[in-house]
Amino acid sequence: MALDLQHPKIQPPHVQVEEALADLIKQLRPGDQLPPEPTLARQLGVSRATLREVLRTFAERGTLVRRHGVGTFVASRIPVLETGLEVLESLGGMADRLGLASEVAFLEVEERLATPTEAEGLGFARDAAVDVLIINRVISVEGEPVADLRDIVPRTYLSQDDLSHDFRGSVLEVFLRQGAPLLSTSRTQILATEATAKFAQRLDVPRGTALLKLVSQLYSCDERIVDYSVAYFVPGHFKFQVLRKVVG
Amino acid sequence: MALDLQHPKIQPPHVQVEEALADLIKQLRPGDQLPPEPTLARQLGVSRATLREVLRTFAERGTLVRRHGVGTFVASRIPVLETGLEVLESLGGMADRLGLASEVAFLEVEERLATPTEAEGLGFARDAAVDVLIINRVISVEGEPVADLRDIVPRTYLSQDDLSHDFRGSVLEVFLRQGAPLLSTSRTQILATEATAKFAQRLDVPRGTALLKLVSQLYSCDERIVDYSVAYFVPGHFKFQVLRKVVG
DNA sequence: CCCGTTTGACTTGTCAGACAACTGACATTA
DNA sequence: TAATGTCAGTTGTCTGACAAGTCAAACGGG
Numbered sequence: 001m002a003l004d005l006q007h008p009k010i011q012p013p014h015v016q017v018e019e020a021l022a023d024l025i026k027q028l029r030p031g032d033q034l035p036p037e038p039t040l041a042r043q044l045g046v047s048r049a050t051l052r053e054v055l056r057t058f059a060e061r062g063t064l065v066r067r068h069g070v071g072t073f074v075a076s077r078i079p080v081l082e083t084g085l086e087v088l089e090s091l092g093g094m095a096d097r098l099g100l101a102s103e104v105a106f107l108e109v110e111e112r113l114a115t116p117t118e119a120e121g122l123g124f125a126r127d128a129a130v131d132v133l134i135i136n137r138v139i140s141v142e143g144e145p146v147a148d149l150r151d152i153v154p155r156t157y158l159s160q161d162d163l164s165h166d167f168r169g170s171v172l173e174v175f176l177r178q179g180a181p182l183l184s185t186s187r188t189q190i191l192a193t194e195a196t197a198k199f200a201q202r203l204d205v206p207r208g209t210a211l212l213k214l215v216s217q218l219y220s221c222d223e224r225i226v227d228y229s230v231a232y233f234v235p236g237h238f239k240f241q242v243l244r245k246v247v248g
Numbered sequence: 249m250a251l252d253l254q255h256p257k258i259q260p261p262h263v264q265v266e267e268a269l270a271d272l273i274k275q276l277r278p279g280d281q282l283p284p285e286p287t288l289a290r291q292l293g294v295s296r297a298t299l300r301e302v303l304r305t306f307a308e309r310g311t312l313v314r315r316h317g318v319g320t321f322v323a324s325r326i327p328v329l330e331t332g333l334e335v336l337e338s339l340g341g342m343a344d345r346l347g348l349a350s351e352v353a354f355l356e357v358e359e360r361l362a363t364p365t366e367a368e369g370l371g372f373a374r375d376a377a378v379d380v381l382i383i384n385r386v387i388s389v390e391g392e393p394v395a396d397l398r399d400i401v402p403r404t405y406l407s408q409d410d411l412s413h414d415f416r417g418s419v420l421e422v423f424l425r426q427g428a429p430l431l432s433t434s435r436t437q438i439l440a441t442e443a444t445a446k447f448a449q450r451l452d453v454p455r456g457t458a459l460l461k462l463v464s465q466l467y468s469c470d471e472r473i474v475d476y477s478v479a480y481f482v483p484g485h486f487k488f489q490v491l492r493k494v495v496g
Numbered sequence: 497c498c499c500g501t502t503t504g505a506c507t508t509g510t511c512a513g514a515c516a517a518c519t520g521a522c523a524t525t526a
Numbered sequence: 527t528a529a530t531g532t533c534a535g536t537t538g539t540c541t542g543a544c545a546a547g548t549c550a551a552a553c554g555g556g
Contacts, residue, residue: 036537037537038536052538066537067536068536069535069537070535070536071536071537072536072537
């Protein structure tokens with residue numbers, strides 16, 4: 001076959017269309033109507049079928065609104081304004097983005113067998129003997145303690161040696177840096193609880209203060225739980241938010 | 249054409265396909281391969297084009313993985329197990345799904361001018377004079393109070409008359425039923441706070457109990473805030489959870 | 497026997513053109 | 527006036543075909 005030294009990247013049509021469409025939407029205002037599909041397809045140089053597949057994903061994502069027999073419109077642009085809880089990000093990363101200085105206090109690492117609750121949180125039977133690495137620490141931002149974090153990770157995925165001296169307090173970052181295991185999603189439960197004596201002291205708040213409690217299980221691509229974590233946040237320092245879609 | 253007396257609800261093809269496909273996936277295990285598109289399309293009784301649009305949204309959502317020239321596979325099943333906080337659903341709807349009986353207690357409706365905080369929550373200036381409808385109520389599930397809700401809606405969108413006698417406690421449902429305004433998304437802030445005397449009494453918990461507080465702004469398609477609401481939840485009755493994506 | 501190459505079956509990606517179904521506004525009629 | 531019919535414009539669906547990617551088995555020369 002004729003060798004064809006393709007330039008660095010020649011994207012397949014549907015990727016090009018996604019980018020072009022995203023650009024187009026950026027230039028329009030919410031509520032504006034897109035050109036009809038046949039026209040738009042011609043403008044973008046693809047078939048209507050290909051365009052439609054892309055349009056559908058944009059609609060699914062909430063960026064566009066399509067109305068049968070009427071047209072396609074750019075929806076409210078709100079969903080992309082800021083990243084909320086739906087992306088998993090380390091506290092350090094968040095602080096960096098906001099231009100704040102974060103540091104790790106009270107780092108405490110431990111290797112032992114999981115307690116029944118911990119084993120269950122990792123997806124094992126309560127009486128399973130699971131070798132785990134426990135990482136406890138308090139994160140301070142601008143000098144004030146804001147969060148108490150506890151990660152439980154099976155030794156299979158992480159050992160004490162993998163935590164370098166400059167551990168920034170994020171297990172997530174360690175996983176991402178070492179490239180394994182491959183992460184997919186995290187399921188996070190949202191709770192509220194009162195500060196016990198221990199947490200009150202560590203977080204420097206009065207006993208009984210309401211704390212936001214996030215319990216999450218981090219899944220790898222092969223559906224195994226690689227990290228079970230419990231986090232307590234002092235209200236007022238971080239704003240957690242979620243964008244919720246209305247289902248017809 | 250053969251006359252076909254359409255039964256009450258005849259869903260459009262792509263909706264049927266979505267449901268059928270979801271069922272099919274449920275019966276398979278992660279990693280399993282789907283039948284080739286032409287076969288599957290025939291089985292589901294739609295064209296390949298329609299099937300492909302649906303397949304694409306499933307892939308986008310992370311439920312399926314498609315590989316050009318290879319096949320379509322069931323991905324990790326985690327994202328679809330249960331609906332979390334990311335869909336906006338009324339408490340009544342949630343309770344219904346779970347087979348629980350929910351009822352409205354302490355319904356209290358009021359029409360007046362918005363306070364500065366309320367005006368701000370609705371996207372107006374703090375000193376703006378906004379005519380609003382205030383709806384306060386406590387929702388009980390199985391006889392126990394679980395949530396205290398307060399909705400603030402500009403009179404433009406809702407008036408006391410729109411609330412029928414069988415108001416089930418959900419402003420969302422009223423909006424959806426009357427078809428206007430057209431809703432897009434809700435931005436919800438997640439906080440924790442201690443029960444004051446008032447809420448302690450209403451929710452029948454000790455004073456100082458940690459409550460989960462959700463403050464949300466409901467946006468219409470034309471990017472206006474149509475409902476500002478503050479909700480307090482008693483821990484332990486509802487499980488709020490979020491699925492968080494790992495960003496490479 | 498071994499190893500690189502070619503071939504071919506199979507799958508997803510894209511295309512073109514046509515018709516059906518839906519919406520909204522205007523014209524028509526009772 | 528109010529209900530009804532009509533029509534243009536748009537999205538939804540269908541059909542059949544070809545392009546492009548992947549994998550493995552068959553093939554051939556060393």
